[in-house]
Amino acid sequence: MLQLYFSPMACSLASRITLMEAGLDARYHLVHLLTKKRIEDDADFRIISAKGAVPVLILENGERLTESAAVLQYIADLKPETGLAPPPGHVDRYRLQEWLSFVGTEIHKAFLFPTFWYKDDGSLAKPRARIAQTLSVPATHLADRKFLVGDCFTVADAHLTWALLLLRPAGVDIAQWPSLSAYLERMQARPTVKEAIATEIALRKTVAATPA
Amino acid sequence: MLQLYFSPMACSLASRITLMEAGLDARYHLVHLLTKKRIEDDADFRIISAKGAVPVLILENGERLTESAAVLQYIADLKPETGLAPPPGHVDRYRLQEWLSFVGTEIHKAFLFPTFWYKDDGSLAKPRARIAQTLSVPATHLADRKFLVGDCFTVADAHLTWALLLLRPAGVDIAQWPSLSAYLERMQARPTVKEAIATEIALRKTVAATPA
Numbered sequence: 125m126l127q128l129y130f131s132p133m134a135c136s137l138a139s140r141i142t143l144m145e146a147g148l149d150a151r152y153h154l155v156h157l158l159t160k161k162r163i164e165d166d167a168d169f170r171i172i173s174a175k176g177a178v179p180v181l182i183l184e185n186g187e188r189l190t191e192s193a194a195v196l197q198y199i200a201d202l203k204p205e206t207g208l209a210p211p212p213g214h215v216d217r218y219r220l221q222e223w224l225s226f227v228g229t230e231i232h233k234a235f236l237f238p239t240f241w242y243k244d245d246g247s248l249a250k251p252r253a254r255i256a257q258t259l260s261v262p263a264t265h266l267a268d269r270k271f272l273v274g275d276c277f278t279v280a281d282a283h284l285t286w287a288l289l290l291l292r293p294a295g296v297d298i299a300q301w302p303s304l305s306a307y308l309e310r311m312q313a314r315p316t317v318k319e320a321i322a323t324e325i326a327l328r329k330t331v332a333a334t335p336a
Numbered sequence: 337m338l339q340l341y342f343s344p345m346a347c348s349l350a351s352r353i354t355l356m357e358a359g360l361d362a363r364y365h366l367v368h369l370l371t372k373k374r375i376e377d378d379a380d381f382r383i384i385s386a387k388g389a390v391p392v393l394i395l396e397n398g399e400r401l402t403e404s405a406a407v408l409q410y411i412a413d414l415k416p417e418t419g420l421a422p423p424p425g426h427v428d429r430y431r432l433q434e435w436l437s438f439v440g441t442e443i444h445k446a447f448l449f450p451t452f453w454y455k456d457d458g459s460l461a462k463p464r465a466r467i468a469q470t471l472s473v474p475a476t477h478l479a480d481r482k483f484l485v486g487d488c489f490t491v492a493d494a495h496l497t498w499a500l501l502l503l504r505p506a507g508v509d510i511a512q513w514p515s516l517s518a519y520l521e522r523m524q525a526r527p528t529v530k531e532a533i534a535t536e537i538a539l540r541k542t543v544a545a546t547p548a
Contacts, residue, residue, distance in 0.1 A: 175438075175473055187427070191437035193405065194430045201425065212424030213413065215399070218406045221433075225403035226387075228437055233445035238462070246458020250450070261387055 126150040126199075127182035129172060131157045132324040132331060133290070135232060136179035138282040139195050140324070144316040145277065146203040154327060156334055163334055193224040196279035207276045219273045223262075223280035230258045231287040239294045255296055263301035270310065277314070285311040289321070338362040338411075339394035341384060343369045344536040344543060345502070347444060348391035350494040351407050352536070356528040357489065358415040366539060368546055375546055405436040408491035419488045431485045435474075435492035442470045443499040451506045467508055475513035482522065489526070497523040501533070 128143065128150050130136035134157065143150050154163040160176050162169050173180045173190055180188055181195045189195050197220075200209035210216035235258065238251045262284060265272065272280040288308045291298050298304045311317050340355065340362050342348035346369065355362050366375040372388050374381050385392045385402055392400055393407045401407055409432075412421035422428035447470065450463045474496060477484065484492040500520045503510050510516045523529050 174476065183427075189430055189434060191434045191441075193437040194434035197433060198430045215395075218401055218410045221409060222401060222403045222406035225405040225437070225440055228441050229403075229445040233441040234449060237446060238450075242462045244458065244462075246456065247462050250454045250456075250459050264386065 126184065127153060129153045129155050129162070129169070129178050129180040129182075130324075131155050131178050132327040133286075133321075134178050135192050135228075135283075135286055137289075137320060137324055138192055138279065138286045139179040139181065139199065140320045141282040141285070141316050142196055142199045142208060142279050144320060145208055145282070146199055146206055148199065148202065154330060156331055159334070161334075163330060191228075192283060193221070193228055196224065196283060197221075200279050207274075208279050210274060210278070216274050220278055220280050223272045224283055226261065227280070227283045227287050230261075231255075231284075234258070236287065236290050236294055240290075252295075256300075259291075259296075259298070259301055259304065262307075263304045266303045266307045270307075277311075281311060282317075285317060338396065339365060341365045341367050341374070341381070341390050341392040341394075342536075343367050343390050344539040345498075345533075346390050347404050347440075347495075347498055349498045349501075349532060349536055350404055350491065351391040351393065351411065353494040353497070353528050353532045354408050354411045354420060354491050356532060357420055357494070358411055358418055360411065360414065366542060368543055371546070373546075375542060403440075404495060405433070405440055408436065408495060409433075412491045419486075420491050422486060422490070428486050432490055432492050435484045436495055438473065439492070439495045439499050442473075443467075443496075446470070448499065448502050448506055452502075464507075468512075471503075471508075471510070471513055471516065474519075475516045478515045478519045482519075493523060494529075497529060 126148060128136065128139055130140060130152060155169050155178055156163055160169045170176050173188060175190055179192060179195050180190050181198065182188055189198055197209055204211065209220055235251045235255045238247055242248060271277055272284060285308065288298060288304060298308065338360060340348065340351055342352060342364060367381050367390055368375055372381045373379065382388050385400060387402055391404060391407050392402050393410065394400055401410055409421055416423065421432055447463045447467045450459055454460060483489055484496060497520065500510060500516060510520065
């Protein structure tokens with residue numbers, strides 16, 4: 125069985141949504157990102173992955189795969205019939221990779237990461253000044269589309285949905301971009317997304333109750 | 337013919353190296369990243385790509401593809417016999433995607449980007465404090481490997497080579513990681529890498545001579 129290391133509402137949420145969309149059972153390991161401990165047994169998470177970051181997917185053969193862009197495509201390709209990723213070689217597969225990269229670099233690492241990990245204003249002013257230009261890209265793209273790539277839900281949507289969910293706690297009101305608001309509402313109406321969020325919000329209490 | 341929008345020694349260098357490794361002719365368009373102008377005719381680069389970032393690859397059918405992770409895989413797949421990307425479906429393809437994501441998010445967006453674009457010390461302290469942990473990941477991986485993925489040069493190597501080249505101007509001495517130094521030396525000995533760097537260093541003067 126696949127195993128997913130995750131932290132509640134971290135970017136590993138997209139992997140959870142994808143596993144659920146693919147109908148794949150998995151064992152989920154909760155990680156405390158500050159202490160780098162696996163909460164179930166207090167084991168050192170850095171032994172699982174030196175990066176100390178989620179998601180980590182443990183494959184059936186025991187290999188460990190990291191980085192959302194890779195983990196999401198791996199899971200999607202286990203169930204090609206779901207359309208969670210366009211088939212390799214199709215131009216839409218590169219569009220999928222383009223969006224996975226954009227969410228991972230421009231929204232996550234250039235904005236959300238400094239916002240949540242760097243507490244001083246000096247570090248935050250520049251990323252904050254840049255986020256509107258960044259968000260205008262998916263907002264324009266989604267003005268006349270239901271999904272990021274092609275005409276069905278893909279792992280790129282799972283990734284962007286996670287990122288958009290974190291904008292509010294990061295102090296950005298996406299109501300400024302009606303197409304993004306409407307998209308996020310549609311995505312949150314999906315049963316998998318709804319259930320994944322409910323599960324992880326509930327698990328936040330477990331993390332909060334664990335001494336750092 | 338493919339067309340590549342690039343800026344000298346920006347991350348689009350990896351796309352140039354990959355086009356050369358693949359033996360593909362392309363038309364190259366030099367972009368001034370500060371003015372967002374195409375230098376050959378002063379055209380507005382934001383019309384080509386609203387992101388205003390390189391690389392942008394213009395495909396044979398006129399479509400525009402952005403984001404290094406997508407552009408590099410697209411070029412590699414045009415010449416599968418080169419081994420620049422492992423075949424889709426092979427586990428090494430996900431390893432390739434894992435490294436492309438790591439270089440794009442952790443080295444580029446979390447370190448190089450703030451270092452070169454944010455000029456105040458406040459924005460730089462945190463990214464700088466984090467880079468040693470980041471670089472220890474490829475350093476450990478390359479301690480007993482010649483290439484990032486499998487046993488030949490892939491687009492992940494093109495991407496990492498670019499990132500490592502920029503560490504010195506970013507104030508990080510990679511001599512602290514002998515495996516990274518040795519790797520960068522090996523990569524720089526490749527004819528394509530050598531020629532790509534020489535070409536772009538020379539073109540820097542063109543950008544410098546263009547009024548901002």
